Amino acid sequence: MNELSRSAPERAASPAAEAWRMFRRNRPAMLGTAIFLTMLGVVIYGSLFGGDPFEIVWAPQTPPGEDGFVFGTDYLGRNLATGLLVGGAPTMAVGAAAAVLSIFIGVTIGALAGYYGGWVDNLLMRITEFFQVLPALLFAMVLVTLFSPSLVTIATAIGVVMWPQTARLTRAEFLKIRELEYVTAARAIGAGNGRIMWRVILPNALPPLIVSATLTVGVAILFEAGLSFLGLGDPNTMSWGMMIGANREYILDAWWPVTFPGLAIFLTVFSVSLIGDGLNDAFNPKLRER
Amino acid sequence: MSPLLDVRDLRVEFATRHGTVTALDGVSLRLEPGETLGVVGESGCGKSITALAIMGLIPMPPGRIAGGSIRLDGEELIGAPERRLRQLRGRDIGMIFQEPMTSLNPVFRVGDQIAEAILLHQDVSRDEARTRALELLRTVGVPDPGQRIDAYPHELSGGLRQRVMIAIAISCQPRLLIADEPTTALDVTVQAQIFDLIRDIQDRLGVAVILITHDMGAIAEMADRVAVMYAGRVVEEGPADAILDSPAHPYTRGLIGCIPAIDPALAALDRLPPLAEIPGVVPPLHLLGQGCAFADRCIEAVDICRKVAPPLTGRGHAVACHLHAAAAASEES
Incomplete structure (x- = not known):
């Protein structure tokens, strides 16, 4: 950056705008954003115009590139390209919904525990620990098996096993921030507990929460794929995880029906991780100046 | 009254x-x-x-x-x-704090923080609150209030921040x-x-x-x-x-x-009197015994100071000190 642009006057930059500026200068993060937006575009296009992924269209296990099938066909002769296009939507939707749910529960519980402290904190943290020590995948499997597997139950199951982390993080932030002087100052102008929690403390606790939320999306996507792989997904919905699960027995005869969906999951989660990492750097510039 | x-x-x-x-x-x-x-x-x-x-x-x-x-x-x-x-x-009751660096919320513009205080107690519209926030910034002597109203706390100097704090404290008169x-x-x-x-x-x-x-x-x-x-x-x-x-x-x-009392004559000779100090520190509250809390640091302390806490006596100008009480008593007699 040359001296001229450095000394150019800058208008009052909000903390968010400042973070965005840092983020934009971070190449891996921008790469992650590009990959993620591409995947998202493909998935949205696919769910609108992808066609029927269950339709048998050609000879089973046609290798990629042959007979006009870019990604080949699976063990039943279904077009993998269609599956990849259509199968991303449930994976991403469930991942996002589960992340939103876990963040909602986690932030609420963590905020109440951290703000009020005392017996409220004790009670809520014991509940949190109860959920935290449950083997997450196993618990999600039990929930999905108990209630018939549909996208809603899967998202709920994943959300319910993932919130403790967020709760602990939120609690830690609230414990730290509630002691700061501007919280006392807010109280001194007559703000009540609710206002102080959601309007004063939460906005200041957001940066680490946003980072963690992003990473939560990645983990939730992996979870969904894992459940589908184990055959616990919604059998009427094509998803990347289900494609891997259904084709895994034939991996020695045909590598492509498991590899391409796997790659799709990898790229999505990887891009989300890059974004989360970039956000972390953007919100904590000090961490980068090692 | x-x-x-x-x-x-x-x-x-x-x-x-x-x-x-x-x-x-x-x-x-x-x-x-x-x-x-x-x-x-x-x-x-x-x-x-x-x-x-x-x-x-x-x-x-x-x-x-x-x-x-x-x-x-x-x-x-x-x-x-x-x-x-x-x-x-x-x-x-309005309150101003010691640390203007930390007593303003870092993520909100100062104008919004003043408006917030107004909206909490008065039934006015957001626009009205903002107008008043601008007026308050002018009242507390913030230069260029039209610009500063949209500044974040970290963009202001300590003195300006304290002025903003005062604006918040007096926002509801x-x-x-x-x-x-x-x-x-x-x-x-x-x-x-x-x-x-x-x-x-x-x-x-x-x-x-x-x-x-x-x-x-x-x-x-x-x-x-x-x-x-x-x-x-x-x-x-x-x-x-x-x-x-x-x-x-x-x-x-x-x-x-x-x-420090600076006497120019002595200062010229480089012979200012040494600055007085009170030896010691305020004792930790859990170690306070009976008696006057200041006794251990007091050069004039006598026996009774370590045994009985002196009450605050006197009208108008009241003092809590045995020595003073004794002096006052001897004056009266």
Whole structure:
């Protein structure tokens, strides 16, 4: 950056705008954003115009590139390209919904525990620990098996096993921030507990929460794929995880029906991780100046 | 005229690892409308706790109000419902904090923070609140308020931030303004400006001020009356002139002795008298025994000082010191 642009006057930059500026200068993060937006575009296009992924269209296990099938066909002769296009939507939707749910529960519980402290904190943290020590995948499997597997139950199951982390993080932030002087100052102008929690403390606790939320999306996507792989997904919905699960027995005869969906999951989660990492750097510039 | 604020025999206790300590031990203060009361003392003597108690902001637990009363315009605040206290805070009592760096919320524009305080207590529209915020910024002497209203706290200097804090504190025209060491974190030149501003606002709004400080110079400048605090008690209380001219308590004398008096003749000869100091520090509250809390640091202490805590005696200019009581008694006889 040359001296001229450095000394150019800058208008009052909000903390968010400042973070965005840092983020934009971070190449891996921008790469992650590009990959993620591409995947998202493909998935949205696919769910609108992808066609029927269950339709048998050609000879089973046609290798990629042959007979006009870019990604080949699976063990039943279904077009993998269609599956990849259509199968991303449930994976991403469930991942996002589960992340939103876990963040909602986690932030609420963590905020109440951290703000009020005392017996409220004790009670809520014991509940949190109860959920935290449950083997997450196993618990999600039990929930999905108990209630018939549909996208809603899967998202709920994943959300319910993932919130403790967020709760602990939120609690830690609230414990730290509630002691700061501007919280006392807010109280001194007559703000009540609710206002102080959601309007004063939460906005200041957001940066680490946003980072963690992003990473939560990645983990939730992996979870969904894992459940589908184990055959616990919604059998009427094509998803990347289900494609891997259904084709895994034939991996020695045909590598492509498991590899391409796997790659799709990898790229999505990887891009989300890059974004989360970039956000972390953007919100904590000090961490980068090692 | 009834006092605006009447604090009587206030006792505040805190539960600590060392057991219960008494942070305020029978503190009484009175404040008339429009008056300035200076509260002085070293760090840890209970000044800020007194301010927080008046605001009803003592963290409970670990804190506890063990007794006494705080009346604002005759209304008892101790035990008042939280709803009522919330109404009073900000509307009737404004507060300015020590650290302008940390007492503004870093993620909101200062204009919004002032507007927020207005919206909490007054039934006005957002636009109206913003207009008033702009007016307030002008009142507190922020240059270029039209621009600064959209600034974030980190973009302002310490002095400007403190002005914004004052704007928030006076946004609802309170009757009482508590300034807890408002200039400690600021440059000396800025300190004088802030004091000027507080005095100016006092003249305009007729607000009563409690000025908490450890700076005797600030007291001399600002206060009508002074309460000197030590280890959770008021040890001397009276009109500012009387206390500054003839301090009766050894601790007050010590505090005044700490102000450098610069005599130009001596300064020219490079022979300024050494600055006085009070030996030792305020004792930890859990180690306070019976007797006068200041006895261990007092050069004049006699036997009785270590055995019996002296009561605050005298009207007008009151002192809590055995020596003073003895002197006064011998004068009378």
